Amino acid sequence: MTTRRTFLASLLAASATPAVGWAAVGDPTYLAAAKLANGSYMLAGLREDGSTAFSVPLPARGHAASAHPKRAEAVGFARRPGTYALVVDCRDGEVLHRLAPPADRQFNGHGTFSPDGSLLYTVEQAVEDSAGHIGIWDAAAGYARIGEFASHGVGPHDLRVMPDHQTLVIANGGIQTDKWDRAKLNTDTMRPNLVYTALDGTLLESRELPDFHQNSIRHLALRDDGLVGFAMQWEGEPGMAPPLLALHRRGEELVICEAPLGDELGMDGYAGSVAFSGDGSEIAITSPRGGRIHRFSDSGRFLGAVSRADVCGIASHAGGYMASDGLGGVLLVGPEGARPLARAEAAWDNHLVPIAV
Amino acid sequence: MRYSLLCCALFSASQAVAGVEEALSDHILPGYAGFAEAAEVLAVTAEADCTPAALRDPWNAAFDAWTEIGDVRMGPSETGALSVAFWPDTRGFTPKTLSRLISSQEEVGTDPTDFAEVSIAARGLFALERMLYDDQFAGYEADSYACTLVQTISADLANQAQALEAGWREGYAEVLRSAGQEGNATYLSEDEALTALYTQVLSSLEFTADSRLGRPLGTFERPRPTRAEAWRSERALRNVRLYADAASAFAHTLADWELPLTEDALARLHDVADRVEDPALQDIDDPSARLRLEIVQQHVRALHDAIEQEIGVPLGLTPGFNSQDGD
Numbered sequence: 001m002t003t004r005r006t007f008l009a010s011l012l013a014a015s016a017t018p019a020v021g022w023a024a025v026g027d028p029t030y031l032a033a034a035k036l037a038n039g040s041y042m043l044a045g046l047r048e049d050g051s052t053a054f055s056v057p058l059p060a061r062g063h064a065a066s067a068h069p070k071r072a073e074a075v076g077f078a079r080r081p082g083t084y085a086l087v088v089d090c091r092d093g094e095v096l097h098r099l100a101p102p103a104d105r106q107f108n109g110h111g112t113f114s115p116d117g118s119l120l121y122t123v124e125q126a127v128e129d130s131a132g133h134i135g136i137w138d139a140a141a142g143y144a145r146i147g148e149f150a151s152h153g154v155g156p157h158d159l160r161v162m163p164d165h166q167t168l169v170i171a172n173g174g175i176q177t178d179k180w181d182r183a184k185l186n187t188d189t190m191r192p193n194l195v196y197t198a199l200d201g202t203l204l205e206s207r208e209l210p211d212f213h214q215n216s217i218r219h220l221a222l223r224d225d226g227l228v229g230f231a232m233q234w235e236g237e238p239g240m241a242p243p244l245l246a247l248h249r250r251g252e253e254l255v256i257c258e259a260p261l262g263d264e265l266g267m268d269g270y271a272g273s274v275a276f277s278g279d280g281s282e283i284a285i286t287s288p289r290g291g292r293i294h295r296f297s298d299s300g301r302f303l304g305a306v307s308r309a310d311v312c313g314i315a316s317h318a319g320g321y322m323a324s325d326g327l328g329g330v331l332l333v334g335p336e337g338a339r340p341l342a343r344a345e346a347a348w349d350n351h352l353v354p355i356a357v
Numbered sequence: 358m359r360y361s362l363l364c365c366a367l368f369s370a371s372q373a374v375a376g377v378e379e380a381l382s383d384h385i386l387p388g389y390a391g392f393a394e395a396a397e398v399l400a401v402t403a404e405a406d407c408t409p410a411a412l413r414d415p416w417n418a419a420f421d422a423w424t425e426i427g428d429v430r431m432g433p434s435e436t437g438a439l440s441v442a443f444w445p446d447t448r449g450f451t452p453k454t455l456s457r458l459i460s461s462q463e464e465v466g467t468d469p470t471d472f473a474e475v476s477i478a479a480r481g482l483f484a485l486e487r488m489l490y491d492d493q494f495a496g497y498e499a500d501s502y503a504c505t506l507v508q509t510i511s512a513d514l515a516n517q518a519q520a521l522e523a524g525w526r527e528g529y530a531e532v533l534r535s536a537g538q539e540g541n542a543t544y545l546s547e548d549e550a551l552t553a554l555y556t557q558v559l560s561s562l563e564f565t566a567d568s569r570l571g572r573p574l575g576t577f578e579r580p581r582p583t584r585a586e587a588w589r590s591e592r593a594l595r596n597v598r599l600y601a602d603a604a605s606a607f608a609h610t611l612a613d614w615e616l617p618l619t620e621d622a623l624a625r626l627h628d629v630a631d632r633v634e635d636p637a638l639q640d641i642d643d644p645s646a647r648l649r650l651e652i653v654q655q656h657v658r659a660l661h662d663a664i665e666q667e668i669g670v671p672l673g674l675t676p677g678f679n680s681q682d683g684d
Contacts, residue, residue, distance in 0.1 A: 237447055238568075265436075288679035326678030348678075350679055
């Protein structure tokens with residue numbers, strides 16, 4: 001029988017358990033989810049050389065994972081509708097916590113930890129009207145939900161803590177979805193925005209696209225000096241070949257990064273992930289639909305394309321970028337082109353998530 | 358049936374090699390060589406006589422040749438195909454750019470080498486279609502800027518065709534052949550190369566169903582006949598047939614077994630296409646004409662499904678994991 005005293009004692013014991021760091025699971029640099037040939041799902045840790053540091057089973061296909069900056073712990077968000085998120089122990093895949101959004105909300109893609117790992121921020125939208133919210137969870141206290149604030153936009157998808165550690169940047173995708181069938185309701189009138197807030201949710205700055213308002217702002221990349229890159233997905237008429245990447249610095253205008261028309265058409269109106277290169281001098285987006293990676297300078301000049309079928313995950317790497325794809329490939333993409341690092345008998349899912357250690 | 362599928366699975370590894378080589382030497386490389394030849398004829402003809410009357414036949418022959426490989430979007434053709442065949446022109450770039458070139462008589466329109474720098478919308482087969490068939494452009498005199506422009510676009514097209522042919526023969530063919538070998542970052546295994554080729558076949562048929570036919574069909578309330586491909590030259594239906602023929606021929610190179618469902622589906626597609634009355638598809642405001650075109654669209658999809666059934670299933674090829682997924 002559990003008495004109050006034994007309960008408290010066990011609670012104390014649990015919180016006193018030394019946190020297991022990433023070194024304990026083979027020192028991975030990235031997290032990546034994958035579908036295995038037998039139809040099951042896994043979460044893996046990858047090293048810079050493409051080797052696998054760990055892999056643990058996942059109960060279902062997730063959308064994106066967030067890596068705790070210190071503990072070997074990952075949060076996987078359910079695919080749409082985001083009714084749950086799982087905190088997974090990367091040693092064995094054990095589900096440590098199951099997070100559920102408030103009743104009238106759904107998780108909407110990504111989440112991110114505060115730099116010290118104490119808080120988890122999640123992007124959420126109201127089921128009723130897709131209004132965006134940021135949920136705050138106490139990662140030090142069993143992921144208790146401790147607060148929330150508005151994302152100042154519709155259908156947020158990604159967010160990050162800025163390098164000043166005092167500001168959040170939020171990608172509000174702008175898409176309103178039907179509460180029953182998740183059909184997109186407002187693609188004619190959508191106005192996605194890039195939003196900066198203080199950690200208490202105070203709106204600091206909001207930017208809308210100068211044109212191509214049907215370009216949903218989906219994914220974010222950050223550079224140490226506060227330069228933000230965001231990748232977009234086109235919701236307008238096919239064949240319009242809109243630019244799919246933009247750069248932004250607080251207080252300045254957006255820099256829209258455009259590739260030549262033929263290259264832009266090759267992306268099929270879709271960028272799946274975005275990352276700065278290891279030295280920060282350039283930024284790249286991926287298109288699994290086009291099977292292409294587009295590289296741009298940090299001032300927005302097109303540098304070139306790399307072709308690789310079903311490529312989607314991309315992250316900074318000392319040699320440029322590391323990219324992952326649905327054929328199981330892990331590639332190093334540098335200024336001289338791409339080089340294969342590893343090939344898994346698995347389909348790598350949307351994102352390669354850097355582990356900040 | 359089950360037995361034959363098992364057979365296929367058992368020797369699929371060796372077939373993967375044969376499929377890539379046969380696709381290259383029986384379909385892709387001869388396709389680009391044929392297009393290069395036809396584009397050269399067009400350019401030479403234009404040099405002698407730039408008028409629409411003289412150029413419509415060789416232009417059509419070049420377009421016919423293009424359909425053999427026109428939907429291949431990999432290697433040199435990944436973006437290279439777009440400056441040969443810029444369609445659909447959703448933002449109306451082609452007439453805009455041509456008008457600008459002509460009204461200000463831009464120097465670049467007189468030099469085939471410099472012309473490679475012009476917007477891809479003003480290059481290739483569809484720019485020429487405007488010049489040869491569109492009333493807004495086709496009335497030019499033999500010694501006009503527009504006449505020189507047509508010669509320039511034709512010469513640039515021949516240059517592009519030659520570059521594509523060489524790019525494939527001397528470069529990208531080897532990337533496919535060396536799939537899975539050390540340092541090949543495009544294809545990490547032989548299967549990946551075969552899958553990439555197979556995907557080209559299916560994408561072509563999807564593009565025909567969704568865009569070549571889907572764009573003009575629009576909605577029942579609002580058909581959009583002028584969104585058909587190459588309607589000015591009345592090639593819209595011909596292109597649907599030729600691209601389907603090419604997809605089917607391409608598919609045959611990927612398999613060294615019979616493809617009866619595919620052959621049957623192609624034959625039926627031609628049968629239903631025979632019933633379409635306007636080769637430019639401009640009659641689809643009429644519900645019965647529209648219905649006939651919808652039936653063609655269904656048969657393009659049926660051909661797609663047959664190829665999936667007869668090649669994709671036995672080889673265990675599946676569409677991309679991430680490319681099928683929105684996020």
